[in-house]
Amino acid sequence: MATENTHNSSTAQPLTIGLIIIGDEVLSGKRQDRHLHNANKLLRPRGLALSWVKILGDEPNRLEATLRESFASGDCVFCFGGIGATPDDRTRQCAAKALGVSLERHPEAVAEIEAQFGEAAYPQRVKMADYPQGAQVIPNFFNRVPGFSISHHHFMPGFPKMSEPMMKWVLDTYYEEYFCEQKxxxxxxxxxxxxxxxxxxxxxxxxxxxxxxxxxxxxxxxxxxxxxxxxxxxxxxxxxxxxxxxxxxxxxxxxxxxxxx
Missing domain, CATH: 3.30.70.260 (ACT domain)
Incomplete structure:
Protein backbone atom coordinates (compact mmCIF):
# COMPACT_ATOMS: atom_id res chain seq x y z
CA MET A 1 0.00 0.00 0.00
CA ALA A 2 1.54 3.30 -1.10
CA THR A 3 1.21 6.25 1.26
CA GLU A 4 3.56 8.76 -0.37
CA ASN A 5 2.04 11.58 -2.40
CA THR A 6 4.63 12.20 -5.09
CA HIS A 7 3.97 11.19 -8.69
CA ASN A 8 6.48 10.41 -11.40
CA SER A 9 5.91 12.46 -14.54
CA SER A 10 8.42 10.31 -16.43
CA THR A 11 5.61 7.80 -17.02
CA ALA A 12 4.06 10.38 -19.37
CA GLN A 13 0.67 9.47 -17.91
CA PRO A 14 -1.82 12.32 -17.48
CA LEU A 15 -2.87 13.22 -13.97
CA THR A 16 -6.42 12.07 -13.35
CA ILE A 17 -8.05 14.30 -10.74
CA GLY A 18 -11.29 13.71 -8.87
CA LEU A 19 -13.27 15.43 -6.13
CA ILE A 20 -15.24 13.83 -3.31
CA ILE A 21 -17.52 16.34 -1.59
CA ILE A 22 -18.86 14.99 1.69
CA GLY A 23 -21.74 16.12 3.88
CA ASP A 24 -25.44 15.52 4.45
CA GLU A 25 -25.94 19.28 4.37
CA VAL A 26 -24.74 19.40 0.75
CA LEU A 27 -27.05 16.58 -0.35
CA SER A 28 -30.03 18.17 1.39
CA GLY A 29 -29.35 21.58 -0.14
CA LYS A 30 -28.86 23.28 3.23
CA ARG A 31 -25.41 24.29 2.05
CA GLN A 32 -24.53 25.09 -1.57
CA ASP A 33 -21.30 23.53 -2.76
CA ARG A 34 -18.42 25.84 -3.68
CA HIS A 35 -15.64 23.28 -3.83
CA LEU A 36 -16.22 22.41 -7.49
CA HIS A 37 -15.95 26.06 -8.52
CA ASN A 38 -12.87 26.64 -6.38
CA ALA A 39 -11.16 23.49 -7.64
CA ASN A 40 -11.58 24.52 -11.26
CA LYS A 41 -10.31 27.99 -10.40
CA LEU A 42 -7.11 26.44 -9.06
CA LEU A 43 -6.66 23.73 -11.69
CA ARG A 44 -7.23 25.62 -14.92
CA PRO A 45 -4.34 28.12 -14.59
CA ARG A 46 -2.05 25.14 -13.93
CA GLY A 47 -3.16 23.36 -17.10
CA LEU A 48 -5.01 20.69 -15.10
CA ALA A 49 -8.63 19.58 -15.20
CA LEU A 50 -11.12 17.48 -13.26
CA SER A 51 -12.13 14.07 -14.54
CA TRP A 52 -14.88 13.27 -12.04
CA VAL A 53 -16.81 14.53 -9.02
CA LYS A 54 -18.85 12.67 -6.41
CA ILE A 55 -21.09 14.14 -3.71
CA LEU A 56 -21.73 11.89 -0.73
CA GLY A 57 -23.53 12.11 2.58
CA ASP A 58 -21.98 11.16 5.90
CA GLU A 59 -23.29 7.55 5.73
CA PRO A 60 -20.19 5.51 6.65
CA ASN A 61 -20.71 2.34 4.60
CA ARG A 62 -21.12 4.21 1.32
CA LEU A 63 -18.29 6.58 2.17
CA GLU A 64 -15.94 3.73 3.01
CA ALA A 65 -16.84 1.85 -0.18
CA THR A 66 -16.35 4.96 -2.32
CA LEU A 67 -12.97 5.67 -0.77
CA ARG A 68 -11.86 2.07 -1.19
CA GLU A 69 -12.66 2.32 -4.89
CA SER A 70 -10.94 5.68 -5.34
CA PHE A 71 -7.83 4.57 -3.42
CA ALA A 72 -7.55 1.61 -5.79
CA SER A 73 -7.87 3.86 -8.86
CA GLY A 74 -4.54 5.63 -8.37
CA ASP A 75 -6.25 8.96 -9.10
CA CYS A 76 -5.35 12.19 -7.37
CA VAL A 77 -8.41 12.90 -5.24
CA PHE A 78 -9.33 15.96 -3.21
CA CYS A 79 -11.86 15.22 -0.45
CA PHE A 80 -13.79 17.95 1.33
CA GLY A 81 -15.69 17.60 4.59
CA GLY A 82 -16.23 15.25 7.47
CA ILE A 83 -12.85 15.48 9.19
CA GLY A 84 -14.05 17.28 12.32
CA ALA A 85 -14.37 15.87 15.84
CA THR A 86 -18.16 15.51 16.12
CA PRO A 87 -19.84 12.08 15.81
CA ASP A 88 -21.29 12.89 12.38
CA ASP A 89 -17.79 13.53 10.97
CA ARG A 90 -16.73 10.09 9.76
CA THR A 91 -14.32 10.72 6.90
CA ARG A 92 -11.12 10.06 8.86
CA GLN A 93 -12.44 6.75 10.19
CA CYS A 94 -13.80 5.65 6.80
CA ALA A 95 -10.52 6.47 5.07
CA ALA A 96 -8.62 4.31 7.57
CA LYS A 97 -11.02 1.40 7.12
CA ALA A 98 -10.87 1.71 3.34
CA LEU A 99 -7.08 1.45 3.49
CA GLY A 100 -7.11 -1.32 6.08
CA VAL A 101 -5.07 0.67 8.61
CA SER A 102 -5.72 2.05 12.05
CA LEU A 103 -6.14 5.64 13.15
CA GLU A 104 -3.19 7.12 14.96
CA ARG A 105 -2.62 10.51 16.53
CA HIS A 106 -0.26 12.53 14.35
CA PRO A 107 2.25 14.50 16.45
CA GLU A 108 2.61 17.36 13.97
CA ALA A 109 -1.17 17.79 13.82
CA VAL A 110 -1.35 17.69 17.62
CA ALA A 111 1.26 20.45 17.83
CA GLU A 112 -0.71 22.65 15.42
CA ILE A 113 -3.98 22.14 17.29
CA GLU A 114 -2.33 22.81 20.65
CA ALA A 115 -0.70 25.96 19.27
CA GLN A 116 -4.10 27.22 18.16
CA PHE A 117 -6.28 26.24 21.12
CA GLY A 118 -3.94 25.63 24.05
CA GLU A 119 -5.57 23.66 26.86
CA ALA A 120 -8.90 23.93 25.05
CA ALA A 121 -7.52 21.44 22.52
CA TYR A 122 -8.42 18.73 25.04
CA PRO A 123 -10.30 16.50 25.21
CA GLN A 124 -12.25 16.99 21.94
CA ARG A 125 -10.42 19.13 19.38
CA VAL A 126 -7.30 16.98 19.52
CA LYS A 127 -9.33 14.13 18.04
CA MET A 128 -8.96 15.94 14.71
CA ALA A 129 -5.29 14.88 14.78
CA ASP A 130 -6.28 11.20 14.48
CA TYR A 131 -5.37 10.20 10.90
CA PRO A 132 -5.02 6.92 9.03
CA GLN A 133 -1.62 5.42 9.75
CA GLY A 134 1.00 6.82 7.36
CA ALA A 135 -0.78 10.11 6.61
CA GLN A 136 0.98 13.44 6.15
CA VAL A 137 -0.42 16.78 7.28
CA ILE A 138 -1.84 19.51 5.04
CA PRO A 139 -1.36 22.90 6.72
CA ASN A 140 -4.52 24.87 7.45
CA PHE A 141 -3.75 28.57 7.03
CA PHE A 142 -7.07 29.65 8.57
CA ASN A 143 -7.17 28.02 12.00
CA ARG A 144 -4.15 25.65 12.09
CA VAL A 145 -6.26 22.46 12.28
CA PRO A 146 -4.56 20.46 9.53
CA GLY A 147 -5.98 18.19 6.91
CA PHE A 148 -4.11 15.10 5.79
CA SER A 149 -2.81 13.32 2.69
CA ILE A 150 -2.46 9.61 2.08
CA SER A 151 -2.28 7.45 -1.07
CA HIS A 152 -2.72 10.45 -3.40
CA HIS A 153 -5.90 11.48 -1.53
CA HIS A 154 -6.01 14.86 0.17
CA PHE A 155 -8.56 15.39 2.94
CA MET A 156 -9.60 18.92 3.86
CA PRO A 157 -12.38 20.63 5.84
CA GLY A 158 -15.79 21.31 4.34
CA PHE A 159 -15.32 25.06 4.74
CA PRO A 160 -14.21 26.51 1.35
CA LYS A 161 -12.43 29.40 3.08
CA MET A 162 -10.11 26.84 4.65
CA SER A 163 -9.92 24.20 1.93
CA GLU A 164 -9.17 26.43 -1.07
CA PRO A 165 -5.73 27.58 0.15
CA MET A 166 -5.06 24.04 1.40
CA MET A 167 -5.76 22.60 -2.05
CA LYS A 168 -3.50 25.23 -3.59
CA TRP A 169 -0.72 24.17 -1.22
CA VAL A 170 -1.17 20.50 -2.16
CA LEU A 171 -1.06 21.25 -5.89
CA ASP A 172 2.04 23.43 -5.62
CA THR A 173 3.79 21.02 -3.24
CA TYR A 174 3.10 17.65 -4.82
CA TYR A 175 2.00 18.16 -8.43
CA GLU A 176 4.05 21.02 -9.90
CA GLU A 177 5.69 18.58 -12.33
CA TYR A 178 2.29 18.12 -13.98
CA PHE A 179 1.63 21.82 -14.55
CA CYS A 180 1.47 22.78 -18.20
CA GLU A 181 0.18 25.42 -20.57
CA GLN A 182 -3.28 26.58 -19.58
CA LYS A 183 -5.98 25.37 -21.90
Missing amino acids: IEKAILIHNGQESEWIEFMEAFEKAYPNLRLFSLPKITDEGKRLIELGAEGKKEQVIAGLDKMIAEVEARGLVWERLY
Missing part, protein backbone atom coordinates in the same frame (compact mmCIF):
# COMPACT_ATOMS: atom_id res chain seq x y z
CA ILE A 184 -8.45 27.83 -23.37
CA GLU A 185 -12.01 27.59 -24.66
CA LYS A 186 -13.47 29.34 -27.67
CA ALA A 187 -16.98 28.99 -29.02
CA ILE A 188 -19.49 30.39 -31.49
CA LEU A 189 -23.27 30.54 -31.31
CA ILE A 190 -25.08 29.17 -34.38
CA HIS A 191 -28.59 30.49 -34.98
CA ASN A 192 -31.41 28.24 -36.23
CA GLY A 193 -29.28 25.14 -35.95
CA GLN A 194 -30.06 21.51 -35.19
CA GLU A 195 -27.37 19.37 -33.59
CA SER A 196 -28.24 16.44 -35.85
CA GLU A 197 -27.17 18.52 -38.85
CA TRP A 198 -23.67 18.89 -37.40
CA ILE A 199 -22.86 15.32 -36.38
CA GLU A 200 -20.83 14.44 -39.47
CA PHE A 201 -18.89 17.69 -39.20
CA MET A 202 -18.19 17.06 -35.50
CA GLU A 203 -17.00 13.52 -36.20
CA ALA A 204 -14.62 14.79 -38.87
CA PHE A 205 -13.51 17.63 -36.58
CA GLU A 206 -12.52 15.22 -33.80
CA LYS A 207 -10.42 13.20 -36.25
CA ALA A 208 -8.73 16.35 -37.56
CA TYR A 209 -8.11 17.78 -34.07
CA PRO A 210 -7.66 14.79 -31.72
CA ASN A 211 -6.05 16.90 -29.00
CA LEU A 212 -9.02 19.25 -28.67
CA ARG A 213 -12.13 18.69 -26.58
CA LEU A 214 -15.07 19.47 -28.84
CA PHE A 215 -18.33 20.53 -27.20
CA SER A 216 -21.81 21.21 -28.52
CA LEU A 217 -24.53 22.72 -26.32
CA PRO A 218 -28.00 23.02 -27.85
CA LYS A 219 -30.28 25.76 -26.53
CA ILE A 220 -33.92 26.68 -27.02
CA THR A 221 -35.00 30.25 -26.32
CA ASP A 222 -38.31 31.17 -24.70
CA GLU A 223 -39.54 32.00 -28.19
CA GLY A 224 -38.66 28.50 -29.41
CA LYS A 225 -35.61 29.52 -31.42
CA ARG A 226 -32.94 26.82 -31.62
CA LEU A 227 -29.30 27.70 -31.04
CA ILE A 228 -26.08 25.70 -30.87
CA GLU A 229 -23.06 26.73 -28.84
CA LEU A 230 -20.22 25.02 -30.70
CA GLY A 231 -16.67 25.23 -29.45
CA ALA A 232 -13.42 23.56 -28.47
CA GLU A 233 -11.01 23.47 -25.56
CA GLY A 234 -7.28 22.87 -25.70
CA LYS A 235 -3.98 24.61 -26.40
CA LYS A 236 -4.36 28.10 -27.78
CA GLU A 237 -2.96 27.59 -31.28
CA GLN A 238 -5.01 24.45 -31.90
CA VAL A 239 -8.20 26.01 -30.54
CA ILE A 240 -7.85 29.05 -32.80
CA ALA A 241 -7.31 26.80 -35.82
CA GLY A 242 -10.28 24.66 -34.84
CA LEU A 243 -12.54 27.66 -34.37
CA ASP A 244 -11.56 28.99 -37.80
CA LYS A 245 -12.61 25.63 -39.22
CA MET A 246 -16.01 25.90 -37.51
CA ILE A 247 -16.56 29.45 -38.73
CA ALA A 248 -15.68 28.49 -42.29
CA GLU A 249 -18.20 25.64 -42.18
CA VAL A 250 -20.96 27.84 -40.72
CA GLU A 251 -20.41 30.48 -43.37
CA ALA A 252 -20.32 27.85 -46.12
CA ARG A 253 -23.76 26.75 -44.96
CA GLY A 254 -25.02 30.33 -45.04
CA LEU A 255 -26.00 30.35 -41.36
CA VAL A 256 -26.10 33.28 -38.95
CA TRP A 257 -23.56 33.02 -36.15
CA GLU A 258 -21.83 35.11 -33.50
CA ARG A 259 -18.61 34.76 -31.56
CA LEU A 260 -19.14 34.00 -27.87
CA TYR A 261 -15.66 33.85 -26.37
Whole structure:
Protein backbone atom coordinates (compact mmCIF):
# COMPACT_ATOMS: atom_id res chain seq x y z
CA MET A 1 0.00 0.00 0.00
CA ALA A 2 1.54 3.30 -1.10
CA THR A 3 1.21 6.25 1.26
CA GLU A 4 3.56 8.76 -0.37
CA ASN A 5 2.04 11.58 -2.40
CA THR A 6 4.63 12.20 -5.09
CA HIS A 7 3.97 11.19 -8.69
CA ASN A 8 6.48 10.41 -11.40
CA SER A 9 5.91 12.46 -14.54
CA SER A 10 8.42 10.31 -16.43
CA THR A 11 5.61 7.80 -17.02
CA ALA A 12 4.06 10.38 -19.37
CA GLN A 13 0.67 9.47 -17.91
CA PRO A 14 -1.82 12.32 -17.48
CA LEU A 15 -2.87 13.22 -13.97
CA THR A 16 -6.42 12.07 -13.35
CA ILE A 17 -8.05 14.30 -10.74
CA GLY A 18 -11.29 13.71 -8.87
CA LEU A 19 -13.27 15.43 -6.13
CA ILE A 20 -15.24 13.83 -3.31
CA ILE A 21 -17.52 16.34 -1.59
CA ILE A 22 -18.86 14.99 1.69
CA GLY A 23 -21.74 16.12 3.88
CA ASP A 24 -25.44 15.52 4.45
CA GLU A 25 -25.94 19.28 4.37
CA VAL A 26 -24.74 19.40 0.75
CA LEU A 27 -27.05 16.58 -0.35
CA SER A 28 -30.03 18.17 1.39
CA GLY A 29 -29.35 21.58 -0.14
CA LYS A 30 -28.86 23.28 3.23
CA ARG A 31 -25.41 24.29 2.05
CA GLN A 32 -24.53 25.09 -1.57
CA ASP A 33 -21.30 23.53 -2.76
CA ARG A 34 -18.42 25.84 -3.68
CA HIS A 35 -15.64 23.28 -3.83
CA LEU A 36 -16.22 22.41 -7.49
CA HIS A 37 -15.95 26.06 -8.52
CA ASN A 38 -12.87 26.64 -6.38
CA ALA A 39 -11.16 23.49 -7.64
CA ASN A 40 -11.58 24.52 -11.26
CA LYS A 41 -10.31 27.99 -10.40
CA LEU A 42 -7.11 26.44 -9.06
CA LEU A 43 -6.66 23.73 -11.69
CA ARG A 44 -7.23 25.62 -14.92
CA PRO A 45 -4.34 28.12 -14.59
CA ARG A 46 -2.05 25.14 -13.93
CA GLY A 47 -3.16 23.36 -17.10
CA LEU A 48 -5.01 20.69 -15.10
CA ALA A 49 -8.63 19.58 -15.20
CA LEU A 50 -11.12 17.48 -13.26
CA SER A 51 -12.13 14.07 -14.54
CA TRP A 52 -14.88 13.27 -12.04
CA VAL A 53 -16.81 14.53 -9.02
CA LYS A 54 -18.85 12.67 -6.41
CA ILE A 55 -21.09 14.14 -3.71
CA LEU A 56 -21.73 11.89 -0.73
CA GLY A 57 -23.53 12.11 2.58
CA ASP A 58 -21.98 11.16 5.90
CA GLU A 59 -23.29 7.55 5.73
CA PRO A 60 -20.19 5.51 6.65
CA ASN A 61 -20.71 2.34 4.60
CA ARG A 62 -21.12 4.21 1.32
CA LEU A 63 -18.29 6.58 2.17
CA GLU A 64 -15.94 3.73 3.01
CA ALA A 65 -16.84 1.85 -0.18
CA THR A 66 -16.35 4.96 -2.32
CA LEU A 67 -12.97 5.67 -0.77
CA ARG A 68 -11.86 2.07 -1.19
CA GLU A 69 -12.66 2.32 -4.89
CA SER A 70 -10.94 5.68 -5.34
CA PHE A 71 -7.83 4.57 -3.42
CA ALA A 72 -7.55 1.61 -5.79
CA SER A 73 -7.87 3.86 -8.86
CA GLY A 74 -4.54 5.63 -8.37
CA ASP A 75 -6.25 8.96 -9.10
CA CYS A 76 -5.35 12.19 -7.37
CA VAL A 77 -8.41 12.90 -5.24
CA PHE A 78 -9.33 15.96 -3.21
CA CYS A 79 -11.86 15.22 -0.45
CA PHE A 80 -13.79 17.95 1.33
CA GLY A 81 -15.69 17.60 4.59
CA GLY A 82 -16.23 15.25 7.47
CA ILE A 83 -12.85 15.48 9.19
CA GLY A 84 -14.05 17.28 12.32
CA ALA A 85 -14.37 15.87 15.84
CA THR A 86 -18.16 15.51 16.12
CA PRO A 87 -19.84 12.08 15.81
CA ASP A 88 -21.29 12.89 12.38
CA ASP A 89 -17.79 13.53 10.97
CA ARG A 90 -16.73 10.09 9.76
CA THR A 91 -14.32 10.72 6.90
CA ARG A 92 -11.12 10.06 8.86
CA GLN A 93 -12.44 6.75 10.19
CA CYS A 94 -13.80 5.65 6.80
CA ALA A 95 -10.52 6.47 5.07
CA ALA A 96 -8.62 4.31 7.57
CA LYS A 97 -11.02 1.40 7.12
CA ALA A 98 -10.87 1.71 3.34
CA LEU A 99 -7.08 1.45 3.49
CA GLY A 100 -7.11 -1.32 6.08
CA VAL A 101 -5.07 0.67 8.61
CA SER A 102 -5.72 2.05 12.05
CA LEU A 103 -6.14 5.64 13.15
CA GLU A 104 -3.19 7.12 14.96
CA ARG A 105 -2.62 10.51 16.53
CA HIS A 106 -0.26 12.53 14.35
CA PRO A 107 2.25 14.50 16.45
CA GLU A 108 2.61 17.36 13.97
CA ALA A 109 -1.17 17.79 13.82
CA VAL A 110 -1.35 17.69 17.62
CA ALA A 111 1.26 20.45 17.83
CA GLU A 112 -0.71 22.65 15.42
CA ILE A 113 -3.98 22.14 17.29
CA GLU A 114 -2.33 22.81 20.65
CA ALA A 115 -0.70 25.96 19.27
CA GLN A 116 -4.10 27.22 18.16
CA PHE A 117 -6.28 26.24 21.12
CA GLY A 118 -3.94 25.63 24.05
CA GLU A 119 -5.57 23.66 26.86
CA ALA A 120 -8.90 23.93 25.05
CA ALA A 121 -7.52 21.44 22.52
CA TYR A 122 -8.42 18.73 25.04
CA PRO A 123 -10.30 16.50 25.21
CA GLN A 124 -12.25 16.99 21.94
CA ARG A 125 -10.42 19.13 19.38
CA VAL A 126 -7.30 16.98 19.52
CA LYS A 127 -9.33 14.13 18.04
CA MET A 128 -8.96 15.94 14.71
CA ALA A 129 -5.29 14.88 14.78
CA ASP A 130 -6.28 11.20 14.48
CA TYR A 131 -5.37 10.20 10.90
CA PRO A 132 -5.02 6.92 9.03
CA GLN A 133 -1.62 5.42 9.75
CA GLY A 134 1.00 6.82 7.36
CA ALA A 135 -0.78 10.11 6.61
CA GLN A 136 0.98 13.44 6.15
CA VAL A 137 -0.42 16.78 7.28
CA ILE A 138 -1.84 19.51 5.04
CA PRO A 139 -1.36 22.90 6.72
CA ASN A 140 -4.52 24.87 7.45
CA PHE A 141 -3.75 28.57 7.03
CA PHE A 142 -7.07 29.65 8.57
CA ASN A 143 -7.17 28.02 12.00
CA ARG A 144 -4.15 25.65 12.09
CA VAL A 145 -6.26 22.46 12.28
CA PRO A 146 -4.56 20.46 9.53
CA GLY A 147 -5.98 18.19 6.91
CA PHE A 148 -4.11 15.10 5.79
CA SER A 149 -2.81 13.32 2.69
CA ILE A 150 -2.46 9.61 2.08
CA SER A 151 -2.28 7.45 -1.07
CA HIS A 152 -2.72 10.45 -3.40
CA HIS A 153 -5.90 11.48 -1.53
CA HIS A 154 -6.01 14.86 0.17
CA PHE A 155 -8.56 15.39 2.94
CA MET A 156 -9.60 18.92 3.86
CA PRO A 157 -12.38 20.63 5.84
CA GLY A 158 -15.79 21.31 4.34
CA PHE A 159 -15.32 25.06 4.74
CA PRO A 160 -14.21 26.51 1.35
CA LYS A 161 -12.43 29.40 3.08
CA MET A 162 -10.11 26.84 4.65
CA SER A 163 -9.92 24.20 1.93
CA GLU A 164 -9.17 26.43 -1.07
CA PRO A 165 -5.73 27.58 0.15
CA MET A 166 -5.06 24.04 1.40
CA MET A 167 -5.76 22.60 -2.05
CA LYS A 168 -3.50 25.23 -3.59
CA TRP A 169 -0.72 24.17 -1.22
CA VAL A 170 -1.17 20.50 -2.16
CA LEU A 171 -1.06 21.25 -5.89
CA ASP A 172 2.04 23.43 -5.62
CA THR A 173 3.79 21.02 -3.24
CA TYR A 174 3.10 17.65 -4.82
CA TYR A 175 2.00 18.16 -8.43
CA GLU A 176 4.05 21.02 -9.90
CA GLU A 177 5.69 18.58 -12.33
CA TYR A 178 2.29 18.12 -13.98
CA PHE A 179 1.63 21.82 -14.55
CA CYS A 180 1.47 22.78 -18.20
CA GLU A 181 0.18 25.42 -20.57
CA GLN A 182 -3.28 26.58 -19.58
CA LYS A 183 -5.98 25.37 -21.90
CA ILE A 184 -8.45 27.83 -23.37
CA GLU A 185 -12.01 27.59 -24.66
CA LYS A 186 -13.47 29.34 -27.67
CA ALA A 187 -16.98 28.99 -29.02
CA ILE A 188 -19.49 30.39 -31.49
CA LEU A 189 -23.27 30.54 -31.31
CA ILE A 190 -25.08 29.17 -34.38
CA HIS A 191 -28.59 30.49 -34.98
CA ASN A 192 -31.41 28.24 -36.23
CA GLY A 193 -29.28 25.14 -35.95
CA GLN A 194 -30.06 21.51 -35.19
CA GLU A 195 -27.37 19.37 -33.59
CA SER A 196 -28.24 16.44 -35.85
CA GLU A 197 -27.17 18.52 -38.85
CA TRP A 198 -23.67 18.89 -37.40
CA ILE A 199 -22.86 15.32 -36.38
CA GLU A 200 -20.83 14.44 -39.47
CA PHE A 201 -18.89 17.69 -39.20
CA MET A 202 -18.19 17.06 -35.50
CA GLU A 203 -17.00 13.52 -36.20
CA ALA A 204 -14.62 14.79 -38.87
CA PHE A 205 -13.51 17.63 -36.58
CA GLU A 206 -12.52 15.22 -33.80
CA LYS A 207 -10.42 13.20 -36.25
CA ALA A 208 -8.73 16.35 -37.56
CA TYR A 209 -8.11 17.78 -34.07
CA PRO A 210 -7.66 14.79 -31.72
CA ASN A 211 -6.05 16.90 -29.00
CA LEU A 212 -9.02 19.25 -28.67
CA ARG A 213 -12.13 18.69 -26.58
CA LEU A 214 -15.07 19.47 -28.84
CA PHE A 215 -18.33 20.53 -27.20
CA SER A 216 -21.81 21.21 -28.52
CA LEU A 217 -24.53 22.72 -26.32
CA PRO A 218 -28.00 23.02 -27.85
CA LYS A 219 -30.28 25.76 -26.53
CA ILE A 220 -33.92 26.68 -27.02
CA THR A 221 -35.00 30.25 -26.32
CA ASP A 222 -38.31 31.17 -24.70
CA GLU A 223 -39.54 32.00 -28.19
CA GLY A 224 -38.66 28.50 -29.41
CA LYS A 225 -35.61 29.52 -31.42
CA ARG A 226 -32.94 26.82 -31.62
CA LEU A 227 -29.30 27.70 -31.04
CA ILE A 228 -26.08 25.70 -30.87
CA GLU A 229 -23.06 26.73 -28.84
CA LEU A 230 -20.22 25.02 -30.70
CA GLY A 231 -16.67 25.23 -29.45
CA ALA A 232 -13.42 23.56 -28.47
CA GLU A 233 -11.01 23.47 -25.56
CA GLY A 234 -7.28 22.87 -25.70
CA LYS A 235 -3.98 24.61 -26.40
CA LYS A 236 -4.36 28.10 -27.78
CA GLU A 237 -2.96 27.59 -31.28
CA GLN A 238 -5.01 24.45 -31.90
CA VAL A 239 -8.20 26.01 -30.54
CA ILE A 240 -7.85 29.05 -32.80
CA ALA A 241 -7.31 26.80 -35.82
CA GLY A 242 -10.28 24.66 -34.84
CA LEU A 243 -12.54 27.66 -34.37
CA ASP A 244 -11.56 28.99 -37.80
CA LYS A 245 -12.61 25.63 -39.22
CA MET A 246 -16.01 25.90 -37.51
CA ILE A 247 -16.56 29.45 -38.73
CA ALA A 248 -15.68 28.49 -42.29
CA GLU A 249 -18.20 25.64 -42.18
CA VAL A 250 -20.96 27.84 -40.72
CA GLU A 251 -20.41 30.48 -43.37
CA ALA A 252 -20.32 27.85 -46.12
CA ARG A 253 -23.76 26.75 -44.96
CA GLY A 254 -25.02 30.33 -45.04
CA LEU A 255 -26.00 30.35 -41.36
CA VAL A 256 -26.10 33.28 -38.95
CA TRP A 257 -23.56 33.02 -36.15
CA GLU A 258 -21.83 35.11 -33.50
CA ARG A 259 -18.61 34.76 -31.56
CA LEU A 260 -19.14 34.00 -27.87
CA TYR A 261 -15.66 33.85 -26.37
